[in-house]
Amino acid sequence: MNSSNKKHSKIHMDSIIRELVEESWEWARIGRDRDPMDKSRVFSETLADLESSGDAMRYLNSKGQIAWKATPGLRDYLNDLKLDAEADLEHEDL
Amino acid sequence: MLKRPSLDIAFTTEALKANLSRLEDEFETYQTTRDRDGIYSYLTAVFELVRWWKHERKSVEYANRALSIQRRQSVPKIAEPFAAMIFCTADPEKVDYRMRSKWSRVLRYAAMYKDLDEPLRDFIKRKGGINKCAARYTRRLGRGARTDD
Numbered sequence: 382m383n384s385s386n387k388k389h390s391k392i393h394m395d396s397i398i399r400e401l402v403e404e405s406w407e408w409a410r411i412g413r414d415r416d417p418m419d420k421s422r423v424f425s426e427t428l429a430d431l432e433s434s435g436d437a438m439r440y441l442n443s444k445g446q447i448a449w450k451a452t453p454g455l456r457d458y459l460n461d462l463k464l465d466a467e468a469d470l471e472h473e474d475l
Numbered sequence: 476m477l478k479r480p481s482l483d484i485a486f487t488t489e490a491l492k493a494n495l496s497r498l499e500d501e502f503e504t505y506q507t508t509r510d511r512d513g514i515y516s517y518l519t520a521v522f523e524l525v526r527w528w529k530h531e532r533k534s535v536e537y538a539n540r541a542l543s544i545q546r547r548q549s550v551p552k553i554a555e556p557f558a559a560m561i562f563c564t565a566d567p568e569k570v571d572y573r574m575r576s577k578w579s580r581v582l583r584y585a586a587m588y589k590d591l592d593e594p595l596r597d598f599i600k601r602k603g604g605i606n607k608c609a610a611r612y613t614r615r616l617g618r619g620a621r622t623d624d
Contacts, residue, residue, distance in 0.1 A: 425483060425484050428484055429484050429485065429487065429490070432484075432486075432487075432490040432493065433487055433489035433490045433493055434493065435493035435494075435496060435497060438494065438497070438523075438524075439486075439527045440523045440524075440526070440527055441523070441526045441527045441530050441591065442591070443591045443592035444591070445530070445591055447527055447530060447531070452497055453497070453500075453501075454497065454500070
């Protein structure tokens with residue numbers, strides 16, 4: 382494990398936020414808009430963006446560590462998307 | 476408090492505003508619900524936010540920033556971060572000074588004695604409810620208890 386990986390592995394996230402952050406990392410890698418590529422920086426910037434937009438929030442987890450999780454607003458939004466998708470699927474089945 | 480790994484992610488003004496907005500939404504939800512336990516969601520949101528601020532030893536700084544960016548006309552000097560965040564996010568016509576003080580004492584009591592993995596609501600109920608927790612704080616830690624980061 383290189384030093385960059387060690388650093389970002391200390392950022393504790395729930396599954397929703399981790400997925401979004403990993404996706405940003407993939408986009409950055411594909412776009413190669415950073416030279417050299419710095420995974421920790423991509424992670425940090427994405428978390429900061431998500432926090433500023435009200436999608437992610439920091440909290441103290443049960444181990445006393447700063448961790449990140451999706452806000453209730455983002456959870457509701459994703460849940461609505463899921464319900465819409467399920468309704469569309471049912472409609473198609475008919 | 477436990478380990479303090481310093482996350483190198485700045486807490487921007489935009490992030491602070493997003494958190495204030497989230498807490499305002501929680502308060503509004505509490506006001507519109509008939510659920511007797513509705514208050515706990517709002518208090519938990521305030522508690523979680525200030526808790527990580529305290530962990531980073533930034534609670535007074537961030538609470539002051541919140542007070543300075545909130546839009547109400549008269550901004551009292553509130554040294555205690557929990558009370559400051561309640562002032563910033565709860566409707567002042569619904570939550571007066573006494574109520575704010577009581578909730579703030581409950582949250583300070585929980586910050587001192589609650590285990591990290593116990594939900595705030597469970598802790599408060601286990602300790603006899605909101606009024607009893609506020610009284611416990613006053614009795615154990617006193618009105619003159621210092622506000623630390």
